[in-house]
Amino acid sequence: MRNIFSKKKKGERERKMGTATVWWRVRGISVGVGSELRLSEARIRRRGISVSTRSSCCSSPLTLIVSSMPYEKELAAAKKAATLAARLCQKVQKALLQSDVHSKSDKSPVTVADYGSQALISFILERELPSEPFSIVAEEDSGDLRKESGQETLKRITELVNDTLASEGSNTFPSLTTDEVLAAIDNGKSEGGSVGKHWVLDPIDGTKGFVRGDQYAIALGLLHEGKVVLGVLACPNLPLASIGSNQQHSSNEVGCLFFAKVGDGTYMQALGGSTQTRVHVWDIDNPEQASLFESFEAAHSSHDLSGSIAEKLGVKAPPVRIDSQAKYGALSRGDGAIYLRFPHKGYREKIWDHAAGSIVVTEAGGIVTDAAGNPLDFSKGKFLDVDTGIIVTNQKLMPSLLRAVKEALNEKASSL
Ligand SMILES: Nc1ncnc2c1ncn2[C@@H]1O[C@H](COP(=O)(O)O)[C@@H](O)[C@H]1OP(=O)(O)O
Numbered sequence: 001m002r003n004i005f006s007k008k009k010k011g012e013r014e015r016k017m018g019t020a021t022v023w024w025r026v027r028g029i030s031v032g033v034g035s036e037l038r039l040s041e042a043r044i045r046r047r048g049i050s051v052s053t054r055s056s057c058c059s060s061p062l063t064l065i066v067s068s069m070p071y072e073k074e075l076a077a078a079k080k081a082a083t084l085a086a087r088l089c090q091k092v093q094k095a096l097l098q099s100d101v102h103s104k105s106d107k108s109p110v111t112v113a114d115y116g117s118q119a120l121i122s123f124i125l126e127r128e129l130p131s132e133p134f135s136i137v138a139e140e141d142s143g144d145l146r147k148e149s150g151q152e153t154l155k156r157i158t159e160l161v162n163d164t165l166a167s168e169g170s171n172t173f174p175s176l177t178t179d180e181v182l183a184a185i186d187n188g189k190s191e192g193g194s195v196g197k198h199w200v201l202d203p204i205d206g207t208k209g210f211v212r213g214d215q216y217a218i219a220l221g222l223l224h225e226g227k228v229v230l231g232v233l234a235c236p237n238l239p240l241a242s243i244g245s246n247q248q249h250s251s252n253e254v255g256c257l258f259f260a261k262v263g264d265g266t267y268m269q270a271l272g273g274s275t276q277t278r279v280h281v282w283d284i285d286n287p288e289q290a291s292l293f294e295s296f297e298a299a300h301s302s303h304d305l306s307g308s309i310a311e312k313l314g315v316k317a318p319p320v321r322i323d324s325q326a327k328y329g330a331l332s333r334g335d336g337a338i339y340l341r342f343p344h345k346g347y348r349e350k351i352w353d354h355a356a357g358s359i360v361v362t363e364a365g366g367i368v369t370d371a372a373g374n375p376l377d378f379s380k381g382k383f384l385d386v387d388t389g390i391i392v393t394n395q396k397l398m399p400s401l402l403r404a405v406k407e408a409l410n411e412k413a414s415s416l
């Protein structure tokens with residue numbers, strides 16, 4: 001980030017009147033104030049430079065701040081937040097799977113990890129991005145924790161959050177009180193929308209997988225003016241090695257962090273590691289070789305429908321069924337080539353279940369649409385207005401996938 005004051009005044013008198021007559025040239029682009037500036041900002045963004053402006057009054061200089069690395073600070077904060085939240089969730093999942101006290105059908109450990117992850121991420125974003133106005137759209141709110149019956153759980157969550165913060169080094173972060181934890185959770189109450197910056201958070205995506213000891217993800221995306229511009233997916237149980245029919249990555253390690261920034265590609269690193277690898281979707285055009293990803297839970301997505309689509313495409317490999325947006329991560333690095341999600345009638349998709357995952361796939365070269373081929377619109381608040389389902393693949397396979405989906409949906413409709 002650097003300040004640029006290379007302004008060309010066109011007249012002190014006019015400037016004092018506050019008219020749009022003070023001009024700068026930045027990297028060959030003229031920018032001004034007021035409505036002129038809006039236009040210029042759009043032009044600058046198209047060139048991959050982010051701009052923010054401040055002007056306190058006409059007599060003080062206007063400041064134009066230009067960064068040639070848009071959303072860089074936000075990405076660093078999001079990676080840190082998701083990595084810490086993953087650490088908290090891993091601790092809870094380990095205790096859950098080892099414990100005699102909680103059965104797998106007991107929802108309380110999930111609750112503690114869900115709230116803890118949300119509080120931690122909200123706290124880190126506020127702390128790391130103090131000068132960036134933003135809101136957070138997240139899955140949880142603190143209503144139940146404020147009741148008498150929630151006090152023990154709140155204490156446990158606060159302990160977990162503080163233990164996780166302390167694991168970064170004793171002087172890195174302060175300890176939070178229970179009230180600060182409640183406030184951090186409630187920062188996630190935004191409704192999102194098409195104006196400004198909104199972080200979109202699923203603190204534990206795939207709670208069923210989390211309880212089973214399988215896949216889950218911490219999913220954090222950033223919307224700017226209604227578009228997803230950044231996404232981070234922490235997948236603590238996802239192997240670094242490929243899990244589909246395209247076995248191109250090999251490793252014994254488990255735990256992946258995927259991240260993507262608009263125009264900048266998608267990267268993967270080991271959770272807690274620092275070596276990042278750029279990843280790409282599998283660019284095949286023959287669906288017979290493809291692996292197809294879908295929900296582990298048949299209640300979340302129709303296995304029958306995806307089976308019928310796979311048959312029409314000639315997909316030979318059995319479906320890879322895993323929980324959470326880890327599916328988007330696996331697809332972005334080319335483990336398989338198709339992801340299908342067809343929830344049962346009446347289910348409304350939430351933006352936090354797709355924001356981070358969708359940019360991770362699109363920046364890796366893939367396409368994410370609804371079942372009719374429409375792009376997902378994240379600007380309408382908490383819900384996505386999708387036609388029937390969500391489909392994901394590479395550019396080459398999308399036309400045949402769309403045809404197969406249409407045929408399968410027609411057959412299903414005529415059989416009812
Ligand atoms: N009835 C449902 N149909 C479809 N998706 C659901 C349903 N109930 C919860 N989900 C959400 O679907 C996502 C998991 O999908 P998948 O099974 O493919 O991993 C999660 O976000 C999960 O919520 P949650 O995040 O609260 O677990």
Ligand SMILES: [Mg+2]
Pocket residue numbers: 202204205206352353
């Ligand atoms: Mg979810």
